[in-house]
Each structure stands twice: as structure tokens, then as C-alpha cells.
Amino acid sequence: MTLIVTLATCSLNQWALDFDGNLERIRKSIQLAKAAGATIRTGPELEITGYGCQDHFYESDTYRHAWEVLAELLQDEKCHGILLDIGMPVSHKGVHYNCRIVALDGRILLIRPKMHLANDGNYRELRWFSPWTQRRTLDEYWLPPVVQETTGQTKVPFGDAVVATLDTCVGIELCEELFTPRSPHIDMFLDGVEIVTNSSGSHHELRKLHRRIELIKEATLRNGGAYAYANQQGCDGDRLYYDGCALVSVNGEVVAQGSQFSLNDVEVVTATIDLDDIRSLRGSNSSRCMQAVQTPPYPRVEALISLSKPSLALSTPLRPTRPISPKYHSTAEEISLGPACWLWDYLRRSRMSGFLLPLSGGLDSCSTATIVDSMCRLVLLAIAEGNEQVIADAQRLCATPEDPLRLPQSPQDLAQCIFHTCYMGTANSGRETRQRAKDLAAQIGSYHVDLNMDSMVSAVVTLFTTITGKTPQYEANGGTTTENLALQNIQARLRMVLAYLFAQLLPWTRSQRGSLLVLGSSNVDECLRGYMTKYDCSSADINPIGGISKQDLRTFLAFYRDKYQLPLYDQFLEATPSAELVPFSATYVQSDEAEMGMTYDELSVFGRLRKVARCGPVAMFHKLYHEWGSGGSGLSALAPSVIASKVKRFFYYYSINRHKMTTLTPSYHAENYSPDDNRFDLRPFLYNAGWNWQFRKIDEAVDKLKPE
Structure with a gap:
């Protein structure tokens, strides 16, 4: 006779300080778990308050309201009859x-505090x-x-x-504890725990999911056992x-x-396991038994609950x-889905009426528009599946006086x-880019506006000339680099002003209510290099591609095309x-x-070495010499002096433009x-851009590498 246990774990779309909404989503997940026959349910990290409360965790109100929500759950008899694992600050x-908080039938059994805290990257x-x-x-x-x-x-x-039940033993692990070298689950499993729950607040990052899944598989491979992983979603x-x-x-x-x-705001995942499978595997491993x-x-x-049910005693045996096989999305699919879900959450929860995107006809703004298109496709799919929350949100956004329930x-x-x-x-814009923008808008279905802003640019330049008596010129017309850059920045910044004007008033012109969120379209590499005008049209409310490289955006658009x-x-x-901010000719196109x-x-290479590999200028030069130089496997076989020049150029422009990151649109x-x-990136914004000591050490290294 085998002992069969049905576990329930879930992903909840919780929202910081939304105690009413968080309560209802937790309650729904418990009821769904019970309906599936589960006898134990675990949910995301800090699910009662929401994970992202940040400095609200200093406030006594946050803790008071968390206990109030927990009390509501404990007194709800629909949440009894199942072992509950619920997250909150204490x-x-x-x-x-x-x-x-581990609870059963309206009583608290254990409060288990987190022992290893996430404190790097996005986590504090x-x-x-x-x-x-x-x-x-x-x-x-x-x-x-x-x-x-x-x-x-x-x-x-x-x-x-x-937690010792009548038939097994349950241990608890919290998010970061899985990723530590001596994870608690190791000793728990060795001490006879057969089921470990992990409640997480783990964010999406491209190409990251496999690390998480491999760690979870490994947790149960060497020791035997069951591992139920829950996570926040949204x-x-x-x-x-x-x-x-x-x-x-x-x-x-x-x-x-x-x-x-x-x-989906609530997703419950269940699995039925056989405790005898765990016990059989453990008993056959002599080394494990000795440890x-x-x-x-x-x-x-x-x-006082039995999580298992004897399989032979059931009228319909559980198996x-x-x-x-774990499912992994390709990088292009991740870009198509992750930012799209994020945009939908941001739109519906901000109670705004929609988005406005300055559509330039280039690859970056096309990527942002395509992510919005992907969002629209996901919404239509959710409506077809009967998702009540999505239906209600879509009706609010699409309602008309004639049809307030329009979908x-x-x-x-x-x-x-x-x-x-x-x-x-x-006047510097190309006909091709204008047409591409128009065609893309028609294909996606956006409400498109096409305008020329030369009169605005001319008015600003005329004002400057009136005040100073000097008229700046482009380099192509004999001006200096300073004049050339200033004239480009005028156009870029005026686009930001226009974007916000249209975001506030376009719905009014269409007899719609509310205003729009302005979307940005600067990719992560432009931000890293600072190749953007401060407070230009990259300054927006949110930016769905601000953390994505140009390489990955190309891959994404090719995937979407196919x-x-x-x-x-x-x-x-x-x-x-091309920014298309200077005059072009038959012999020159801005690139x-x-x-x-x-x-x-x-x-992208510089960015990963700077942040992920934690390289300063000298360390970056040495790594790239082995990667790109004649001493390594690089196809280009660049000379040390060329590599040194590239590293210096990167760090110079990175440092003089670092201040732009202080106003970077939330991406x-x-x-x-x-x-x-x-x-995410805690570094100064005022540097000695000469990097005198570091660059001198690079030069010394280059001299040593010169053939005698």
C-alpha cells in the first residue's frame, strides 16, 4: 500500500500593499488547491503584503495589516482542512x-523566519x-x-x-536559501524531511530560468525528496x-x-507524489544513510493532519x-512574453487609458511597438479563455458611451x-523611416499621428539667436561639434515635450477619458554607452526594452516576423x-x-564584463586580449593597441554619460x-573620465605585449 500525497504550489500576481487584492488571491489559491485534492499549499514570498513594499517594510502599518489579513484567512472555514504555508513580514x-506562517484549521503551528537574505542586484x-x-x-x-x-x-x-504531520515531515526554505552553498534543504532532507516548500520572489531575467530549475532538481536528486516551489508572478x-x-x-x-x-492572477500547480518512492530511494543509498x-x-x-491517502483505499486510485521535461522559452519568446505581461499589469493597475509611443521607424521603437502588439495578443487569448480579471480590465479600457461592456x-x-x-x-528625417512607422502602425492597429516639428525647432533656434545674436549651424553647414550636438539635442528634447502633450490630449481629441502612459525605446546598450540625449524622447513613464540588448532585439523581431x-x-x-538628427546627403547618413x-x-561584451564579471579598465583589457587578441581564440585577432583603444573609449564615454542614468526611465x-x-547598478555618476592610473596601466601592458 503506497502513501499518496497531493501537493499544491502557486504563482500569484500580488501587488505591494494591495491587502484586499492579495487576500482574495491567496484565498482563491487555497480553495483551488483544496478542490484539486491537495493537503498542503504553499505560496509566494511575502504574499500577504506583496514582495516589493521596500521602505514600507519600516512602517508598523505594514505589519499590522499583514496580521489582519492573516486573521481573516485563519477564521475562514473554507481555508481549513489543508496545511497552509503563507508568507508575510513579522x-x-x-x-x-x-x-x-504554517497554519492548520485556523491555528498557527510555526513562524519560520528567513535565514539567508537576498542582498545583491535587484534585492535589498x-x-x-x-x-x-x-x-x-x-x-x-x-x-x-x-x-x-x-x-x-x-x-x-x-x-x-x-513540521511533523501524522505521516511525513515538511520543511520550509525561502527563495535565496536555495541558492546558497549550504542550503537548509540538505540538512532537512538528511533529518528525515520528505517534502520541502520554497516560497520565492524571483524576477525574470533573460536566460535565467534554467539555473533555478536545475537547482531544484539537484535538491531532490542526491537526497531524495519532494520540492514544491512557489513564486510571485507579474x-x-x-x-x-x-x-x-x-x-x-x-x-x-x-x-x-x-x-x-x-x-492569470492566480495559478495553482498540483502534483501527486508517492512517499514510498522517496523512502525507497533514500534507503538504497548507503552513503546518504551514513550522513x-x-x-x-x-x-x-x-x-495533526495526515497529508497522504492510502492509494488502495480509494474508490478511484490516485496515481x-x-x-x-521542463519547459524553457527561447530568448526571443521571453522578450515577446515577459515585457508584454509587465506592460499589461502596469497599464491596468495605473488606471491609465493606454500608451503613447514616439514611433521613429527604427528597430528600437519597432521593438517596443511589437511588445505592445504581443500584449494585445495575450489579452485577446485570455479573453477567449474566459479570464474574468482580464475581461473586466479590457472592458474598462475599451468601453464607449454606447457600449460600456465592449470587448x-x-x-x-x-x-x-x-x-x-x-x-x-x-527636415533631417528620411522618407523611408516615416513610411516604415506608418506601415507598422497600420499593421498593429495603433491610432497613428504623423507630424513635422520643424517650426518648433526653428522657433527655439530663433529665440536663442534673438537673445545671443548667434545662430548655431550643423557641422555639415560649417558649424562646430558643439553647435552640431546642440541642434540635435533640441530636436530630441522637443520630441519628449510633444510626446507628453499628445499623451495627455490625444484621448480627449478622440472623446476618450483619461491620459496615456508614454513609452520609451532606449535599449540597454545605448544606456550603457550614454548614447542618448538626457530628457529626450527616451525619457518616458516606462520603457519595456531598457534592459534588452540590440542583439536580442534583432533576434526577437526576426522571431516575431517568422x-x-x-x-x-x-x-x-x-x-x-540612425538618430536622423543631422542633415543627410548622398555621401553621408548618420549612423x-x-x-x-x-x-x-x-x-554587450563591455557591459557584461563591467557588471557581471566586475571588471575595471585593466581587467577588461586583459580579458579582451585573450578573447580578441592574437593570444586567444578571437576571430578578429586584434592588436593589443586596438583592444586598448576600444576599452579606453568605452570607459571614457561610459563615465562622462553616467549621470544620464540618474534620470533613466524605469525599464x-x-x-x-x-x-x-x-x-540595480550602484555606481557613482561623477567620474574622473580620464581614468589616468587605469589607462596608464593598460598602456604599460600594451608596451609589454609589443614584439621586440
């Missing part, structure tokens, strides 16, 4: 902790919380009155313990998109996996869920309601990237890469070398 003896948990460092130790936690009245309890165990109020993918792994294999990108007998025991908190009938129909594009041309058979995209992929003095491919975080200031 203040204990004046110290704030990131905790899991040590700013708000302290780790619980007393391993295998319990303290007493005195419950607040609102919970005492609900549960009849005055105090509960607080600390590092496991935009929690910041530039991160939490990418769900709740899953269950047993004995080194994935048996259930949820979606990575979804418009297990030497492992110090965990305190055990009793839960263990069969292993599956879009196609992606283009939705785009016509919410997506506005604007081509802002000057998937939906859109030959128009060939024109964007083949066009030379981004020529002006930057480096290619977009090189910028969807997708790349691990993002230069996003104060949020």
Missing part, C-alpha cells in the same frame, strides 16, 4: 523578519530584514490581539524548525517582472510546472504524477483603443540604426555605430548588465 522583539532584503541565525532553535512569539481573538492562541513557536509595482513557473520536483525529476508568463545518522535533528512542530474583437481592435503612436519628423508572417519587419532589421565608435555587439529589467542607476 516583527519579533523589535527585529523585522521575512517569514512563513538586508535593508529591511534581519536573518534568523540561530539554526535549529525555537523562540516564543506572542501573537497580536487580532490573531489571539481569532485562534485562541497567545504564543506560537518562532524559529528554525520542521508586476508588483516596480520594474521587475516576477516570472512564476511554480513547480514540483521529486527525486531529481520535474513532475509539474506552471507558466512562466501569464495574465543522515550524523545530522543534528531539527525541532519538530506537530501538525503519482509522471515526470515531464475588443482582435489584437488590432484593442490596439486601436489603447495604443497611440506618433511620428515626429524634421511566427506571424510579417515581412514588413525585414525593413526594420535591414535598416542602418549610431559610427558615431559611438563601437558596435552594439561590442557594447523592464531583463539583462544582468543593466546600468540602471540606484536600483
